[in-house]
Amino acid sequence: MSALLKTVNLERTFGAVTAATDINVELNSGEVVGVIGSNGAGKTTFINMVTGYIQPSGGDILVRGQSIIGKSPRDVSLAGVGRSFQVPQLFQELTVLENMLIAFGFSVDRKLSFLKPLRSKEKVEKARAVLREYEIEQYAEEVVSTLPQGVRKLLDIAMAMLAEPGLMLLDEPTSGVAIEDKFLLMDTVMAAVRKSDAATMFVEHDMEVVLRYADRVLAFYDGRVLADGPTQTVLSDPKVQELVVGHHLDLGENESNTSKEPDHART
Numbered sequence: 226m227s228a229l230l231k232t233v234n235l236e237r238t239f240g241a242v243t244a245a246t247d248i249n250v251e252l253n254s255g256e257v258v259g260v261i262g263s264n265g266a267g268k269t270t271f272i273n274m275v276t277g278y279i280q281p282s283g284g285d286i287l288v289r290g291q292s293i294i295g296k297s298p299r300d301v302s303l304a305g306v307g308r309s310f311q312v313p314q315l316f317q318e319l320t321v322l323e324n325m326l327i328a329f330g331f332s333v334d335r336k337l338s339f340l341k342p343l344r345s346k347e348k349v350e351k352a353r354a355v356l357r358e359y360e361i362e363q364y365a366e367e368v369v370s371t372l373p374q375g376v377r378k379l380l381d382i383a384m385a386m387l388a389e390p391g392l393m394l395l396d397e398p399t400s401g402v403a404i405e406d407k408f409l410l411m412d413t414v415m416a417a418v419r420k421s422d423a424a425t426m427f428v429e430h431d432m433e434v435v436l437r438y439a440d441r442v443l444a445f446y447d448g449r450v451l452a453d454g455p456t457q458t459v460l461s462d463p464k465v466q467e468l469v470v471g472h473h474l475d476l477g478e479n480e481s482n483t484s485k486e487p488d489h490a491r492t
């Protein structure tokens with residue numbers, strides 16, 4: 226059976242800058258992969274290529290064996306690849322529920338969305354059920370601009386999950402969220418995502434979050450995948466600690482026991 230996602234010699238240049246090169250990655254259902262790398266390592270370029278937001282300069286991207294090269298972000302989303310953004314892409318002056326209903330029109334109704342009413346009992350019920358899974362149903366009638374960043378992040382993810390993607394890419398789900406709320410947010414997201422059997426990739430700078438939630442880690446350095454493997458193995462690799470993490474990680478007996486030294490990779 227074809228892998229859920231397979232990239233073959235994926236490459237992207239911006240003028241003289243090689244943002245990504247030689248990216249060969251395979252991913253299967255149910256996997257939870259942390260994507261790490263210091264600023265400018267190529268993580269967002271990779272996510273943008275896999276979701277159709279930018280086209281590669283070379284190589285191929287296969288989703289369940291089908292190439293998605295040349296497809297628009299919407300067509301990639303219809304092929305089963307969802308994403309959330311570092312800065313949530315929301316209609317700030319609309320309510321949480323209205324944002325969900327618009328996402329419904331774009332992703333679930335598909336081709337005939339312009340002929341279908343935005344609000345129906347069935348859609349409202351489905352939208353509320355997904356909000357409940359992400360523990361933000363109580364905000365359904367609130368205007369987005371009045372809500373804390375953590376709720377907006379959850380809403381952005383919930384909107385993408387409405388389409389029940391087979392692969393979900395989360396670009397820095399915890400950025401801009403207070404340290405004490407990061408684990409709460411990730412607990413909610415991972416519980417919901419794991420229920421769906423979607424494969425998940427999340428870009429993350431905080432190694433405690435990576436250790437706690439990722440089964441596998443892809444470490445980017447200078448546009449390349451420096452290491453790809455089980456979380457403990459990759460994070461204990463001295464090369465990864467030196468070039469990617471920027472400090473020693475003590476992975477001894479306690480999996481979440483990370484060094485508290487300043488982390489240059491943290492934003």
Ligand SMILES: Nc1ncnc2c1ncn2[C@@H]1O[C@H](COP(=O)(O)OP(=O)(O)OP(=O)(O)O)[C@@H](O)[C@H]1O
Pocket residue numbers: 239242243244262263264265266267268269270271
């Ligand atoms: N649109 C663009 N035009 C020119 N250069 C770009 C563009 N997008 C990315 N780059 C360059 O490509 C390289 C990889 O950038 P990318 O944003 O993918 O890194 P990143 O790992 O996501 O970093 P960060 O953690 O800061 O988000 C960097 O050198 C960056 O300056």
